[in-house]
Amino acid sequence: MVDSDRITGAARELGGKAQAALGDLAGDQRTQFEGRYREAQGRGEQLAGEARDALRDAADTAIEYAEDAYDRGRHAARHGARTVTHYVEETPLLALLIAGAVGYGLSLLVHGRR
Template sequence: MNSDRITGAARQFGGRLRNVAGQATNDVGLRAEGVIEEALGRGQNLVGQARDGARHLADDALDAGHDYYDRSVRALAQQTRAHPLAVVVAAGLTGAALAWLFSSSRRR
């Protein structure tokens, strides 16, 4: 829970109290202030809920990313254990390709 939700709930409650006080005293101005304050509080509370939802969504995405990374590392390690020669050849070819790319760009 963040400060927007707490502040919004407090504003909403305060607006409700003003509205009730305005109804009890037949003060239209106080009732209007109460309705406005209650609406602003409700809006601020909704902003807080949206922020909390976005934070939870980001946390879930981060957890999923960590999970996918861990699974891919395990799969790569398994393939490396199963085919060590293929990994050495692939690494050598990748190094040769990078060396060729960097050396050809210097000649120009």
């Protein structure tokens, strides 16, 4: 998507060049100055539009990366949950012992040894 400042800036720059050229031909310094001023103003608008376009593109790319990371994380969490469920179903006694050991370790961390 092209920013409208790029279009108006290009038109203003072109008009400024034409005005400066007319000032050069006529020998009118005021027209030359105004033309060059409009040309610089148009170039500034173009640069601002280009910067906005670049920021918009960067934001779109960042959103795409975030969506991709979210999808990958969701897939990994689902896969992990299925894997844990499978191992718990296959060896319930071992899973119970591991859960008890983790619970005991957490209680030591929270309450400390007394």
